Amino acid sequence: MTSTPDQDHVAAGNGGGVATLDPDELPTAATRTVPWLRIGVIAALIVVAIVLAYVRAGSGVVVVQAVTTGILIGGIYGLVAMGLTLIFGVLDIVNFAHGSFLALALFLTFGLTQAGLHVYLALAVSVPAMFLLGVLVQRGILAGAMGKPLENQLLITLGISLIIENALLLFFGANPRSVALSGDRGVPIFEAVANLSRILAFVGALLLAGLLYLLLQRTRLGTAIRAVAANDTGAQLVGIDTRVIYAVTFALGTACAGAAGTLVAPLVTIEPTTGSLFNIVAFVVVVLGGMGNVVGALVGGLIIGLAEQLGGIYLPGQSPLLSVFIVFVLVLFLRPQGLFRRSA
Amino acid sequence: MTTTTAPAATTAAGKPLPRQPWNRHLLAIAVLTVLLIPLPLILPPAQASVAVRVLIFALMSIGWNMMSGFGGMFSFGHAAYFGIGAYAGGFLLVEHNVSPWIGMLVGMVIAAAFATLIGFLALRYKLRGAYFALATFAFAEMLRLWATNSEFVNRAVGYHVPLRPESSWWWMQFEPASANYFWIALGLTVIALVVSVQFVRSRAGQFTKAARDDEDAAAAVGIPVMRYKLLTMALSAAITAVAGAFYVQYFLFIDPDLAFGSSVSIQAILPAVIGGVATIWGPVIGAVVMGPLNDVTATILRNPPPALEFLQGRGGLDVIVYGALLIIIVLLLPQGIYGALRKRWSRR
Amino acid sequence: MTLLRVENLAKSFKGLRAVDDVSFEVTEGSILGVIGPNGAGKTTMFNLVAGALRPDTGRVHLGGKEITGHAPHRITAAGMTRTFQLMRPFYSMTVLENVTVAVLAGGAAKRTARETAAEVIARVGLDKWRDAPTEGLPTAALKRLELARALASKPRVLLLDEVLAGLVPAERTPVMELLERLRTEDGVTLVFVEHIMAAVMRLSDSVLVLDLGRVLTSGAPEEVTRDPRVIEAYLGEDPHAKA
Numbered sequence: 001m002t003s004t005p006d007q008d009h010v011a012a013g014n015g016g017g018v019a020t021l022d023p024d025e026l027p028t029a030a031t032r033t034v035p036w037l038r039i040g041v042i043a044a045l046i047v048v049a050i051v052l053a054y055v056r057a058g059s060g061v062v063v064v065q066a067v068t069t070g071i072l073i074g075g076i077y078g079l080v081a082m083g084l085t086l087i088f089g090v091l092d093i094v095n096f097a098h099g100s101f102l103a104l105a106l107f108l109t110f111g112l113t114q115a116g117l118h119v120y121l122a123l124a125v126s127v128p129a130m131f132l133l134g135v136l137v138q139r140g141i142l143a144g145a146m147g148k149p150l151e152n153q154l155l156i157t158l159g160i161s162l163i164i165e166n167a168l169l170l171f172f173g174a175n176p177r178s179v180a181l182s183g184d185r186g187v188p189i190f191e192a193v194a195n196l197s198r199i200l201a202f203v204g205a206l207l208l209a210g211l212l213y214l215l216l217q218r219t220r221l222g223t224a225i226r227a228v229a230a231n232d233t234g235a236q237l238v239g240i241d242t243r244v245i246y247a248v249t250f251a252l253g254t255a256c257a258g259a260a261g262t263l264v265a266p267l268v269t270i271e272p273t274t275g276s277l278f279n280i281v282a283f284v285v286v287v288l289g290g291m292g293n294v295v296g297a298l299v300g301g302l303i304i305g306l307a308e309q310l311g312g313i314y315l316p317g318q319s320p321l322l323s324v325f326i327v328f329v330l331v332l333f334l335r336p337q338g339l340f341r342r343s344a
Numbered sequence: 345m346t347t348t349t350a351p352a353a354t355t356a357a358g359k360p361l362p363r364q365p366w367n368r369h370l371l372a373i374a375v376l377t378v379l380l381i382p383l384p385l386i387l388p389p390a391q392a393s394v395a396v397r398v399l400i401f402a403l404m405s406i407g408w409n410m411m412s413g414f415g416g417m418f419s420f421g422h423a424a425y426f427g428i429g430a431y432a433g434g435f436l437l438v439e440h441n442v443s444p445w446i447g448m449l450v451g452m453v454i455a456a457a458f459a460t461l462i463g464f465l466a467l468r469y470k471l472r473g474a475y476f477a478l479a480t481f482a483f484a485e486m487l488r489l490w491a492t493n494s495e496f497v498n499r500a501v502g503y504h505v506p507l508r509p510e511s512s513w514w515w516m517q518f519e520p521a522s523a524n525y526f527w528i529a530l531g532l533t534v535i536a537l538v539v540s541v542q543f544v545r546s547r548a549g550q551f552t553k554a555a556r557d558d559e560d561a562a563a564a565v566g567i568p569v570m571r572y573k574l575l576t577m578a579l580s581a582a583i584t585a586v587a588g589a590f591y592v593q594y595f596l597f598i599d600p601d602l603a604f605g606s607s608v609s610i611q612a613i614l615p616a617v618i619g620g621v622a623t624i625w626g627p628v629i630g631a632v633v634m635g636p637l638n639d640v641t642a643t644i645l646r647n648p649p650p651a652l653e654f655l656q657g658r659g660g661l662d663v664i665v666y667g668a669l670l671i672i673i674v675l676l677l678p679q680g681i682y683g684a685l686r687k688r689w690s691r692r
Numbered sequence: 693m694t695l696l697r698v699e700n701l702a703k704s705f706k707g708l709r710a711v712d713d714v715s716f717e718v719t720e721g722s723i724l725g726v727i728g729p730n731g732a733g734k735t736t737m738f739n740l741v742a743g744a745l746r747p748d749t750g751r752v753h754l755g756g757k758e759i760t761g762h763a764p765h766r767i768t769a770a771g772m773t774r775t776f777q778l779m780r781p782f783y784s785m786t787v788l789e790n791v792t793v794a795v796l797a798g799g800a801a802k803r804t805a806r807e808t809a810a811e812v813i814a815r816v817g818l819d820k821w822r823d824a825p826t827e828g829l830p831t832a833a834l835k836r837l838e839l840a841r842a843l844a845s846k847p848r849v850l851l852l853d854e855v856l857a858g859l860v861p862a863e864r865t866p867v868m869e870l871l872e873r874l875r876t877e878d879g880v881t882l883v884f885v886e887h888i889m890a891a892v893m894r895l896s897d898s899v900l901v902l903d904l905g906r907v908l909t910s911g912a913p914e915e916v917t918r919d920p921r922v923i924e925a926y927l928g929e930d931p932h933a934k935a
Contacts, residue, residue: 162667313519557782566768
């Protein structure tokens with residue numbers, strides 16, 4: 001005899017307060033299988049959105065350009081959001097500092113290219129540097145607040161982001177800077193044109209996302225991380241040092257932000273506030289993909305990239321970010337567990 | 345609550361009820377007000393403007409504290425209400441020549457209505473914790489983006505308050521260093537403080553705190569949780585809107601970033617967190633700590649020590665200090681300065 | 693006179709029928725004990741009646757008025773209040789403040805609310821802890837606080853979810869005496885879910901036995917405990933075990 005319904009009840013009844021981040025309390029057997037139906041529905045919605053954009057714009061070129069740009073930038077969003085969602089899934093931290101790590105990597109990349117290094121070679125510096133910084137921040141600051149109410153960690157990461165962003169402002173000033181990719185040019189894709197740097201950033205983001213996924217799925221470390229995400233007490237019982245996992249996971253997350261920072265360096269104006277823009281989008285993507293769901297983050301990134309570009313067609317004259325937030329609010333209200341179930 | 349248990353009587357049933365702290369809070373507010381009134385006459389003008397900034401911080405944060413401290417609904421988007429207050433005042437004054445006092449009232453009403461709407465949606469769809477915070481953030485950002493691109497509110501330009509030839513209470517405009525600005529800000533802050541004391545001791549405030557502590561248990565004793573949460577949000581938004589409306593009149597200028605930017609939301613959170621969340625005095629104490637920091641760091645950067653010569657004239661140091669303070673407080677004094685002090689007093 | 697009438701209540705979770713066609717009636721001023729092995733659907737049934745969950749089908753009537761699916765605060769206003777199995781005080785408040793909130797929620801005037809609350813607290817024997825914060829209170833005191841808070845809204849029907857669980861035997865007797873007094877002195881009707889059979893035998897006028905979400909049997913306590921089906925349902929299970 002099982003006591004499932006009664007226990008679920010107790011669990012659902014105790015769901016008050018901040019502890020319950022995943023609104024789906026009841027586990028289902030379908031968690032592991034690929035949700036084909038949902039993927040189909042989402043794909044259909046995207047097709048509808050593209051068709052509507054075509055009707056609104058009345059020009060195929062505009063829509064193809066928007067879709068191309070959307071997907072390309074979406075890959076970057078996905079990489080940034082993977083880091084964020086990983087941190088959330090394992091450490092239960094809503095990391096407001098994520099974007100500032102990206103900004104830090106941007107400036108680091110700027111500095112390295114000034115010193116003569118090729119942009120993409122800067123990855124070899126920015127990724128380890130951000131990883132290391134992630135370890136330091138987690139061990140030095142966040143470890144003291146593990147298990148505290150969610151607001152505490154949110155405020156701490158907010159504090160970290162304020163410090164990093166304004167330290168950049170203090171040392172580099174508010175003047176925008178840029179990194180040029182030598183040999184950058186427009187590449188035709190169907191009827192659209194995309195900068196080579198944008199395409200390379202997209203490819204790089206996908207590669208790194210794939211590597212992260214393999215790391216999580218195929219290595220001992222990845223297994224340990226997933227174990228801690230699923231049940232940290234249980235993981236501790238089987239001999240996993242959760243403190244190490246917390247630090248490594250946070251560092252992996254910030255390394256994602258660092259890699260993204262270097263990859264987008266040729267695409268964006270480099271300012272201390274550039275990171276917070278990515279941070280906002282990454283939050284949207286993380287919720288969209290399901291907090292803690294790494295694959296969901298990548299897919300969510302592509303969707304938000306599209307939403308941003310198509311939104312520019314729907315709402316001409318408004319900031320593309322506005323449509324991102326509209327999608328965000330709709331997802332929050334209608335599917336707060338994300339489009340895909342949490343499965344980190 | 346401070347528990348000053350009166351000497352216990354021997355009979356259990358006849359034990360006198362503990363005294364409640366409300367009247368002492370009100371008395372403290374009154375005394376402090378009287379002490380502060382002459383302040384702008386004593387302080388040099390530069391310091392007086394710092395004092396006004398402290399009061400604006402306090403006002404914003406008293407509003408935030410009501411919803412997020414006493415109500416337990418963590419708002420990361422109080423810029424929405426500050427901005428609505430600022431824009432209502434600016435818009436009505438510039439476009440329709442309406443007195444800022446009326447603009448302030450209109451801003452309070454709109455902010456309260458907007459908060460009720462957001463609150464209703466968020467509670468209806470059971471958003472909690474991080475989701476709730478992110479939703480409030482999203483709404484504030486949407487307002488910022490909308491204001492930035494809408495002709496209706498002058499796009500990114502915002503509003504400049506037209507200067508008048510003579511001072512006027514009705515138009516809330518005086519010569520730049522006038523003490524009147526301080527007195528208005530003081531008056532508004534004192535009203536907000538009294539409102540928050542009266543709120544916490546009221547039926548609505550007690551119900552809100554109960555619902556924060558345990559929503560299901562609150563419902564089980566008969567509290568309509570949704571109604572009181574919405575009421576709390578509306579009140580909280582209205583108070584923060586007052587800060588926005590005053591801000592425009594004091595600085596004579598508002599634009600979408602100054603009104604709705606995420607840093608505004610942070611400015612509403614910080615004083616309460618530093619001073620003590622869910623305490624009457626927390627936001628005020630936090631504002632007193634935060635307000636002058638800006639000036640101190642600006643002074644340092646104007647004439648930096650030799651080793652930091654290259655930083656001369658740069659900005660950002662104040663926010664770095666805020667950030668560090670925030671981390672230190674959350675890690676070491678999670679109940680804030682006032683919360684920690686109160687704990688010590690009640691233990692003596 | 694029937695005060696609480698439950699008709700054909702049912703609730704499923706993802707296809708699992710947690711409560712399946714449960715009906716019963718409670719007479720005004722009587723005490724109904726609800727028992728059943730773990731997973732019998734007691735807590736679910738309790739939540740359906742108290743409004744914490746909405747039933748798929750079925751009705752709940754209180755004093756002739758239908759309250760099915762009403763929000764918990766409306767059910768409390770209609771005269772039926774619940775306690776929680778795991779104690780859930782308003783943690784930022786003292787015992788007195790906890791009960792005062794409940795008194796206020798019942799519509800009492802602010803001036804008298806604290807006195808009323810103090811009386812309720814004395815009534816449940818919590819006087820010693822009256823001005824203490826709820827943080828760090830012993831289980832026995834928290835259990836009484838649950839009772840006091842529920843009583844503060846002056847319910848006609850009190851739903852008690854394992855109010856004795858977690859108490860040592862010496863602590864149970866005074867609580868049971870208190871429950872009896874509530875019935876005799878205040879005329880409160882009690883429905884209590886309980887695992888401790890001695891309490892069920894002593895307090896109940898009638899007993900409802902649930903098993904696998906259905907009503908197995910109901911009747912006077914002596915009859916029910918002798919029913920072979922009940923014994924079988926409990927077989928292999930210690931009736932004193934905590935859920």
